[in-house]
Amino acid sequence: MTPLERAVYEEHQRRRMERARSTELCARIVSELFDRQQTFEADPSKRKAVLGSRRAGKTEMWARILTKVALENPRTLSRVWSHARLRAKELLWDQFRFLHKRHGIKVETNETELSIRFPNDAIIRLVGADKDKEAQKKRGDKTIYEVVLESQSWESSLLEKTSE
Numbered sequence: 001m002t003p004l005e006r007a008v009y010e011e012h013q014r015r016r017m018e019r020a021r022s023t024e025l026c027a028r029i030v031s032e033l034f035d036r037q038q039t040f041e042a043d044p045s046k047r048k049a050v051l052g053s054r055r056a057g058k059t060e061m062w063a064r065i066l067t068k069v070a071l072e073n074p075r076t077l078s079r080v081w082s083h084a085r086l087r088a089k090e091l092l093w094d095q096f097r098f099l100h101k102r103h104g105i106k107v108e109t110n111e112t113e114l115s116i117r118f119p120n121d122a123i124i125r126l127v128g129a130d131k132d133k134e135a136q137k138k139r140g141d142k143t144i145y146e147v148v149l150e151s152q153s154w155e156s157s158l159l160e161k162t163s164e
Helices: 003-031 035-042 058-072 085-103 132-138
Strands: 077-082 108-110 115-117 123-128 145-148
Touching: 003 058, 003 085, 035 058, 058 077, 058 085, 058 123, 058 145, 077 085, 085 123
Parallel strands: 077 123, 077 145
Antiparallel strands: 108 115, 115 123
C-alpha cells in the first residue's frame, strides 16, 4: 500500500469510527426521552407541534433533539426562538450545558451570542424576536431545525410559512 493509499484508508477508518461514535451517542441521548417524546422525535414530518402541559418535558426534549440534529448534520444551523433571548437562555442554556457535560460532548459555547458550536461545525443558536423587525432579520437563513417556544403567544404573521 502506498503512503497516499494508507493515508486515505486511515482517514476513511477515522471517519467511520467517528460516525459510529456519533450514532451511538445519539441513540443514548434519544433513549433518555420518554415514549411520547421519542415518538415525536422520530416523526419525519417537516412541521410538528407539541401541545402539552407545563410539566410535559418539552424543554428537556428540545435540548436532546437539537443536540442529536447537530451531531448528525455537520455545518448546519438550528435555532430556538423565544420572544426574548433572555427567556430562551433561561429555559434552555443550562439544559444544553448539563446534557453536553453528562455525555462528554465537547462544544464551544458563546454566551454573548447564545450559540453552541459542535466539533462538526453544526451550530445551535438561541434567538429572540420580541419585535417583528427582529424576526424579519432572520428570515431566509438556511436552517435545518427551528423550534418556537411558547408559540401560542406569538402573532400568527410571525409564524407563517415564507418559502421552502
